[in-house]
Amino acid sequence: MELYREAIERFQRLFERAQNTALAEPAAMTLATADRHGRPSARTVLLKQVSEAGLVFYTNTHSRKGRQLSENPRAALCLFWQPLLEQVLIEGSVQLVAAQEADGYWATRERASQLGAWASQQSELLESRAWLENRVRELEARYADQPVPRPPYWTGYRLVPDLIEFWHSRPGRLHERYRYWFEAGAWRCGQIQP
Numbered sequence: 001m002e003l004y005r006e007a008i009e010r011f012q013r014l015f016e017r018a019q020n021t022a023l024a025e026p027a028a029m030t031l032a033t034a035d036r037h038g039r040p041s042a043r044t045v046l047l048k049q050v051s052e053a054g055l056v057f058y059t060n061t062h063s064r065k066g067r068q069l070s071e072n073p074r075a076a077l078c079l080f081w082q083p084l085l086e087q088v089l090i091e092g093s094v095q096l097v098a099a100q101e102a103d104g105y106w107a108t109r110e111r112a113s114q115l116g117a118w119a120s121q122q123s124e125l126l127e128s129r130a131w132l133e134n135r136v137r138e139l140e141a142r143y144a145d146q147p148v149p150r151p152p153y154w155t156g157y158r159l160v161p162d163l164i165e166f167w168h169s170r171p172g173r174l175h176e177r178y179r180y181w182f183e184a185g186a187w188r189c190g191q192i193q194p
């Protein structure tokens with residue numbers, strides 16, 4: 001676990017550096033999932049928490065990614081912080097966060113985003129923008145003067161890493177790659193050819 005702790009701390013230090021750049025969304029990460037047949041898909045999500053317990057993002061469990069994760073609870077993340085010329089790849093298994101933890105994060109979200117989570121059946125076909133806007137108006141009326149509760153289908157996922165790779169750009173494409181991975185009951189690490 002010492003190597004794992006080292007990898008997470010290394011990630012946290014890099015993430016802090018990324019947050020001190022001019023990047024608009026340093027927490028943006030590409031999340032790759034696959035369905036039960038192994039057919040992959042990818043999209044951007046925001047990293048909301050990172051610790052030795054894993055990396056947390058929030059989304060709709062009925063979305064395409066949510067359905068894929070229920071069929072196949074493994075995922076991969078890719079973060080590229082251009083001003084730092086640093087890339088991090090993370091792979092692992094994914095689990096739902098505890099309801100209390102999701103409630104805690106939900107409470108910090110902007111009210112408009114909370115209503116948006118109720119309004120949108122994420123990843124389903126949309127008949128028209130007007131329909132969606134009307135739904136938001138209805139929800140505004142329904143929850144007027146009261147907190148917006150967390151929808152049962154909106155929660156967090158925690159990716160528990162079994163591979164973390166740090167990539168740093170170097171001249172001649174001779175990049176530095178340093179990989180930590182879990183194998184046969186132990187964490188290992190080593191450099192990888194560019």
Ligand SMILES: Cc1cc2nc3c(=O)[nH]c(=O)nc-3n(C[C@H](O)[C@H](O)[C@H](O)COP(=O)(O)O)c2cc1C
Nearest residue numbers: 025028043044045046058059060063064065066123
């Ligand atoms: C910078 C950025 C951050 C995003 N963050 C999230 C997020 O944290 N959660 C989320 O559900 N969608 C987020 N999205 C939207 C997703 O990329 C995606 O469109 C949505 O989750 C539906 O994906 P799916 O149909 O593959 O499930 C973000 C998009 C961008 C461009």
Ligand SMILES: Cc1ncc(COP(=O)(O)O)c(C=O)c1O
Nearest residue numbers: 045046058059060109110113122
């Ligand atoms: C649909 C959706 N859900 C969730 C998020 C991220 O969470 P939050 O809105 O709480 O920052 C985003 C960020 O872009 C998003 O587009």
